[in-house]
Amino acid sequence: MVHLTVFLLVLAVVALLAEMFVPGTEVFGVVGFIALVVSAVLAVVFVPGGWFIVAGQVVLLACFARFFVRLIQRKQLQGKVILNETLSEDVPAHDMSGFVGKEGITATALRPYGEADFEGARMEVSSGGPMIEKGTKVRAVAIRESKLIVRPSEGN
Numbered sequence: 001m002v003h004l005t006v007f008l009l010v011l012a013v014v015a016l017l018a019e020m021f022v023p024g025t026e027v028f029g030v031v032g033f034i035a036l037v038v039s040a041v042l043a044v045v046f047v048p049g050g051w052f053i054v055a056g057q058v059v060l061l062a063c064f065a066r067f068f069v070r071l072i073q074r075k076q077l078q079g080k081v082i083l084n085e086t087l088s089e090d091v092p093a094h095d096m097s098g099f100v101g102k103e104g105i106t107a108t109a110l111r112p113y114g115e116a117d118f119e120g121a122r123m124e125v126s127s128g129g130p131m132i133e134k135g136t137k138v139r140a141v142a143i144r145e146s147k148l149i150v151r152p153s154e155g156n
Helices: 002-021 027-046 050-073
Strands: 103-106 113-118 121-126 137-144 147-152
Touching: 002 027, 002 050, 027 050, 113 147, 121 137
Parallel strands: 121 147
Antiparallel strands: 103 113, 103 137, 113 121, 137 147
16 A cells, blocks of 8 residues: 555655646646655555655645746746736727717616627726616716716617
């Protein structure tokens, strides 16, 4: 049983290391975690002094985590773990000022957020508080937090 415990521990370490360097899958991480837990349980149940193996596993995981954090801090994994790309400042935001004053119809119920259709353009809108039912005529009155603020039209 000792050999199986050690094998699972080595498998866990190899799988967790593979998880760091193989992008796009979590399979290695899941296998590593399961192997680590099973190894710890087997060590405690079947191996005399198994608590020492579990303590070693905890120390090993702490060292592994410290190594991983240092790799990130040294920017060796920066492009793989941390997104470096940003949107350029000259990307124009969607100009909603042309919708202020226009009438539309709610495409969803506004509770207080939802969508409304303004002459074929479906926009995210807010009622600013009160609920407005689906299919209600609304008028865009302002822009707040990149959402159109609408009020029911007087004709309702």
